[in-house]
Amino acid sequence: xxxxxxxxxxxxxxxxxxxxxxxxxxxxxxxxxxxxxxxxxxxxxxxxxxxxxxxxxxxxxxxxxxxxxxxxxxxxxxxxxxxxxxxxxxxxxxxxxxxxxxxxxxxxxxxxxxxxxxxxxxxxxxxxxxxxxxxxxxxxxxxxxxxxxxxxxxxxxxxxxxxxxxxxxxxxxxxxxxxxxxxxxxxxxxxxxxxxxxxxxxxxxxxxxxxxxxxxxxxxxxxxxxxxxxxxxxxxxxxxx
Amino acid sequence: xxxxxxxxxxxxxxxxxxxxxxxxxxxxxxxxxxxxxxxxxxxxxxxxxxxxxxxxxxxxxxxxxxxxxxxxxxxxxxxxxxxxxxxxxxxxxxxxxxxxxxxxxxxxxxxxxxxxxxxxxxxxxxxxxxxxxxxxxxxxxxxxxxxxxxxxxxxxxxxxxxxxxxxxxxxxxxxxxxxxxxxxxxxxxxxxxxxxxxxxxxxxxxxxxxxxxxxxxxxxxxxxxxxxxxxxxxxxxxxxx
DNA sequence: GCAAAAGTGTTCACATTACACCCATGG
DNA sequence: CCATGGGTGTAATGTGAACACTTTTGC
Numbered sequence: 001x002x003x004x005x006x007x008x009x010x011x012x013x014x015x016x017x018x019x020x021x022x023x024x025x026x027x028x029x030x031x032x033x034x035x036x037x038x039x040x041x042x043x044x045x046x047x048x049x050x051x052x053x054x055x056x057x058x059x060x061x062x063x064x065x066x067x068x069x070x071x072x073x074x075x076x077x078x079x080x081x082x083x084x085x086x087x088x089x090x091x092x093x094x095x096x097x098x099x100x101x102x103x104x105x106x107x108x109x110x111x112x113x114x115x116x117x118x119x120x121x122x123x124x125x126x127x128x129x130x131x132x133x134x135x136x137x138x139x140x141x142x143x144x145x146x147x148x149x150x151x152x153x154x155x156x157x158x159x160x161x162x163x164x165x166x167x168x169x170x171x172x173x174x175x176x177x178x179x180x181x182x183x184x185x186x187x188x189x190x191x192x193x194x195x196x197x198x199x200x201x202x203x204x205x206x207x208x209x210x211x212x213x214x215x216x217x218x219x220x221x222x223x224x225x226x227x228x229x230x231x232x233x234x235x236x237x238x239x240x241x
Numbered sequence: 242x243x244x245x246x247x248x249x250x251x252x253x254x255x256x257x258x259x260x261x262x263x264x265x266x267x268x269x270x271x272x273x274x275x276x277x278x279x280x281x282x283x284x285x286x287x288x289x290x291x292x293x294x295x296x297x298x299x300x301x302x303x304x305x306x307x308x309x310x311x312x313x314x315x316x317x318x319x320x321x322x323x324x325x326x327x328x329x330x331x332x333x334x335x336x337x338x339x340x341x342x343x344x345x346x347x348x349x350x351x352x353x354x355x356x357x358x359x360x361x362x363x364x365x366x367x368x369x370x371x372x373x374x375x376x377x378x379x380x381x382x383x384x385x386x387x388x389x390x391x392x393x394x395x396x397x398x399x400x401x402x403x404x405x406x407x408x409x410x411x412x413x414x415x416x417x418x419x420x421x422x423x424x425x426x427x428x429x430x431x432x433x434x435x436x437x438x439x440x441x442x443x444x445x446x447x448x449x450x451x452x453x454x455x456x457x458x459x460x461x462x463x464x465x466x467x468x469x470x471x472x473x474x475x476x477x478x479x480x481x482x
Numbered sequence: 483g484c485a486a487a488a489g490t491g492t493t494c495a496c497a498t499t500a501c502a503c504c505c506a507t508g509g
Numbered sequence: 510c511c512a513t514g515g516g517t518g519t520a521a522t523g524t525g526a527a528c529a530c531t532t533t534t535g536c
Binding site: 063095 | 260261262263264265266302303304305306307308309310330332333334335336337344346348398399400401402421425427429437438441443469472478479480481482
């Protein structure tokens with residue numbers, strides 16, 4: 001085997017001379033929200049005839065003068081009107097036949113937003129929140145992308161306090177625990193959960209109470225960003241297969 | 242703001258009609274190895290005049306009929322002659338001016354191989370192993386890609402027993418500990434390390450000894466893949482910021 | 483007063499850390 | 510016999526898991 005230089009070589013030809021090696025590149029945003037004790041994702045009806053009745057992630061082609069990250073922020077902004085929200089790259093999907101129109105490589109991002117913080121923009125194509133657990137099929141390979149992002153979300157909320165992006169500024173411990181349980185699909189011991197959260201020292205007690213609840217109101221807290229920024233630096237070493 | 246449908250739309254035009262929305266797509270492989278107590282990475286001299294004296298990751302354009310994963314396996318195979326090795330996608334880099342030839346989006350993969358298991362193929366362009374800690378600058382944005390993959394490696398060896406891919410089949414506990422220390426850049430207590438590794442129950446004692454060492458020889462072990470496959474299923478829940 | 487959820491401590495098992503000495507081998 | 514690393518145990522501390530009763534509020 002002498003695996004020599006392939007015919008087209010980016011190092012010796014300008015890109016324009018290699019039309020066969022040009023793909024479309026898109027971004028797809030998995031926008032998670034939390035509503036009625038359920039983890040939800042923002043989806044739109046596909047406008048491709050092939051996927052007429054299927055739901056699709058929010059995505060777009062990357063513009064020629066646009067970074068990947070910028071493209072995903074743009075999609076998010078156009079659809080939700082939100083800026084400065086949590087958005088992170090997850091994985092790139094490049095299967096040959098993932099898009100009926102031709103070769104499209106897509107980079108998936110996941111975003112965490114507070115459902116109540118925003119107005120849905122562009123209400124065509126039935127842009128809607130869907131409970132993640134109810135979604136069985138989607139257009140393209142979007143179900144695979146959603147599942148990948150859901151797993152990434154499950155893992156990351158155990159490593160970093162990103163979960164607060166899904167809640168309103170003020171929340172009760174019960175809100176927070178319900179959200180963990182909704183995302184992880186498990187139930188947690190209430191006392192241990194509270195203890196754990198307080199030892200992280202990342203919650204600021206607002207000395208306020210829930211209102212209009214048909215039971216004893218809980219205290220409200222807020223996430224202490226500043227304190228997290230300080231403690232984040234610590235290195236960690238531990239082997240845990 | 243009425244963020245309406247953008248002019249070019251993949252859902253309404255065949256891709257061929259959107260030449261401005263076509264990019265080159267490449268893969269870059271960060272191939273890690275372990276030699277002389279150092280974590281190393283396999284690099285090649287860039288053949289672009291812009292980066293004449295700089296080192297570059299092993300990469301190539303993705304072929305039109307090739308998945309991303311297949312492309313990275315191909316690059317790895319062509320350069321190392323190896324098949325069936327650990328290779329995993331890490332991140333996609335799509336900065337506007339990351340490649341002088343034009344718009345190239347690249348997906349980075351990292352691979353873990355046993356340096357002694359293979360013969361370097363295609364020994365042109367000074368394909369060489371470089372200690373990761375000695376590398377200061379690289380061609381393109383490859384230093385950023387390398388750093389990203391190094392961090393991913395550091396994180397993943399603490400979560401999954403992928404580190405064994407870097408060692409020979411038979412290894413001593415000292416080998417394994419040195420490797421952890423080289424990758425993580427820390428030093429670990431020897432007794433605690435051994436205890437920890439034995440409680441994972443993933444090492445098979447071969448009842449063999451090191452040979453030709455200028456000190457008391459250590460026992461040799463091998464990684465028990467079967468046992469790991471069995472125990473892997475366990476779910477884990479724990480919040481750890 | 484009833485329903486619903488808030489708030490609160492202790493115990494036990496297990497994991498992590500810190501730490502020091504003798505042993506086997508090659509030279 | 511000396512240099513080098515191999516091999517081993519224990520005590521203290523910290524962490525995670527299990528578990529039940531009283532309190533506050535709205536109705």
